Amino acid sequence: MTERITKSMAKNIYYGGGLFALLIFAGLTFDTVKQIPERSNQVAMTESVVHGKSLWEKNNCVGCHTILGEGAYYAPELGNVFKRRGASDATTFKSFMQGWMAAQPLAIPDRRKMPQFNLTETEVNSLADFLIWTSKIDTNEWPPTIEG
Ligand code: HEC
Known part of the structure; x- marks a missing residue:
């Protein structure tokens, strides 16, 4: 008999x-x-970070950019833009952000354009604080390259 x-x-x-x-x-x-709580670095979430997040949403930055991989693929990933453009230094990054936001749209032919948002200095600093905070979330080293 077969085993069944x-x-x-x-x-x-x-x-x-x-x-x-x-x-x-x-x-x-x-x-x-x-x-x-530990990985998201919650303790560092200041009022300015929260304000930056609300500006991020109100201006639909995610309609063109990704942040930690979520969003649109038209413009660069911004989860690590603090490391990429600020060399992980808050003062350097804030001056980059002030210059960058003020210079848009760049008059370079055949290059994708970013709109001018006419934000105040404080608003741009808050956006910078939000991006600094985001870059410190423990994402297991993602995104894998500094450029993306
Ligand atoms: C209509 C699409 C669009 C929207 C909306 C948009 N961006 Fe951009 N952004 C771009 C493009 C395109 C680039 C790359 C431009 C280039 O390299 O010349 C860019 C580049 C950037 C950079 C520089 C990235 C790098 O690696 O150098 C930062 C910072 C940035 N955007 C922040 C923001 C913020 C903050 C918002 C919301 C307030 C926003 N962007 C909304 C299209 C957009």
Whole structure:
């Protein structure tokens, strides 16, 4: 007689396997959620960072840019623009941001344009603070290159 899997064996595999996968899923979810406050660098979220985030949304920067991979692929990723254009120094980056935002749109032919938003100096500094804060989120070294 050939060995056969009985109905109750199949049931045990189904329920046992299901429960096992569910427990792993719950464990990993708990582990991830527990790490969020530290990885997102929440303590450094100042009022200026929050203001910068609201300006980011109001002006639809994400309609052209990605931030940590989310958004549109028309313009450069900005999750790491602090490292790319500010050499990870806040003063350097803020002066880059003031210059960059004021100079738009660049009069360079055949180059994608960024609009002029007419933001105040304080608003640009807040956007810079938001981008600095974002660059310090622990993303497991993502994006992989400084240019993207
Ligand atoms: C209509 C599309 C568009 C919108 C909306 C937009 N940008 Fe841009 N942005 C661009 C393009 C295109 C470039 C690249 C231009 C170039 O290199 O000449 C760019 C470049 C940048 C850079 C420089 C990136 C680098 O690596 O040098 C920064 C910083 C930036 N944008 C910030 C912002 C912020 C902040 C907002 C929202 C207030 C915004 N952008 C909204 C199109 C856009």
